[in-house]
Amino acid sequence: MLANQIILTGLKYLGTPYVFDAPPHQTKVFDCSSFTQYIFGVYGISLPRNSRQQYTMGIPIPFNKIRKGDLLFFTTKTRKDRQLPSKIGHVGVFLGSGxxxxxxxxxxxxxxxxxxxxxxxxxxxxKRVI
Structure with missing residues (x-):
């Protein structure tokens, strides 16, 4: 399953440092969206560079229907009162089991x-992009 492959690729980078606005398409440092962009890109799934742009991709999925490999989007204290997609400030990949x-x-x-x-x-x- 493609989601498992993407997740396994991502797990190879556990411990890689976070740097805000990390350069895309490299693995020395990541920010949240360069990380998702990279691990999905390895499998030919092209994602835009930032989390707000990534939010515009794929099929919306309700929280109770998320599955492995879905992109999870979050707001932040400074963005919470904005409208979507500008309220998005973080992205991660659902692994399953909460x-x-x-x-x-x-x-x-x-x-x-x-x-x-x-x-x-x-x-x-x-969002589901797989």
């Missing part, structure tokens, strides 16, 4: 996170 693969914030790295109450409150939408 977890996502992503990177965010200076000092953090590519990681797996639980979709806990923090992320559920910030959730702004999901």
């Amino acid at each position: 977890h996502m693969l992503h990177t965010y914030r200076e000092g953090k790295k590519v990681m797996v996170s639980e979709l806990n109450s923090y992320w559920k409150l910030a959730f702004a939408g999901a």
